[in-house]
Amino acid sequence: MSQTINGKTTTKAKPSSTSKSPIIIRQARLWEGYRIGEIAAKTYYDTPLTNFLAPYREKYPADYLRAFTERSQARLFNPRFITFVACEASNPSYAIGYASFLRLGDDEGAKKHLASRKSLWLWALSWLFWAYCKVLEFAIGDKSAEPKATAEFRSLGASDDEKYWNNVPERKNRWHAGSVVVGTEFQGRGIGKQLMAEVIRRAESEGVCVGLEASGPGEYMYRSVGFQLLGRFNDRSQVIDKGSVGGIMMWTPSSWETKQSHQEK
Incomplete structure (x- = not known):
């Protein structure tokens, strides 16, 4: 079955959005970057943030x-x-959603995670891919983007990082959601919650928080799995969600609640 995504036609088999096949969550394979990027590019195509960054x-x-x-x-x-990645059990090789999580800090949990991921061949692949991207950037660049908008957005984000993360010591060691995306035609099936459960289990066992920046549509879902709003975006709100809802959110492990309860006593 062929499909067209933002002007590019592919021939990958695409599961039916009306399928009742159970959802499975598995760790992404190293070669799935293209499919994951494809999901994000299509899902974010008409959002305010994309209109700003890639006009x-x-x-x-x-x-x-x-x-x-x-x-x-x-x-x-x-x-x-x-x-x-999330897949339907009937087609486990085809991702329909994904979540990328970043482990920050230098506590035992972070060291354990890094030890499980570090290897010479992965380092070599990472370096080669970085060099490849730099060559492409120098040779052709990204004509879809507006460089000034990207620089402005990063600058605005840095102030939120300082306020909510960098200046709060107990949040230094944490998991941070880089992106959580479910293909539009597969939304409404609880896939986002299943993806978030993966990082919540890890954070609970390690005794660290989980941070993220939620868009307006995503805020309700994150609240439903235990995230609390730390604050609304600064000037980025006009870029991300036109000032409606969304903001900086955090999930905390039960060990933090126990510690706070003892301090109050």
């Missing part, structure tokens, strides 16, 4: 898609990241 994507669809696939593949090579 020329309609004219340069290949550049737009490549930017997502390169980021997704880079995360698969980065030892601090772990990525999970």
Whole structure:
């Protein structure tokens, strides 16, 4: 079955959105960066943030898609990241959603995670892929994006990072959700919650929090799995969700609640 995504036609088999096949969650394979980026590029295509960062994507669809696939593949090579994909049991090789989580800090949990991911061949692949991306960036760049908008967005994000994460010592060691995306036609089946359960289990066992930046549509789902809002975005709100809802959110392990209860006594 062929499909067209942002002007690019592929021939990969696509599961039916009306399928009742059970959902399975598995760790992403190293070569799945293209499919993961494809999901993100399609799902985010008409969002306010994409309108701001990639205003020329309609004219340069290949550049737009490549930017997502390169980021997704880079995360698969980065030892601090772990990525999970959601698939239907009837087609377990075809991802319909994904979540990438970054382990920050230098506590025992972080060291254990890094030890399980570090290897010479993974380092070599990561370096080669980095070099490949740099060559492409120098040779052709990303014509779908607006560089000034990207720089502005990163600058605005840095102030939120300082306020909610970098200046709070107990949040230094944490898991952070880089992105959690479910293909539009597969939403409403609890897939996002199943993906988040993977990082919540790890964070609970390690006694660390989980942080993320939620869009308006994502805020309700994150609240439903125990996240609390730390604060609304600063000036980024006009870019991410036009000032409606969304913001910086955090999930805390039960060990934190126990510790706070003892301190109150």
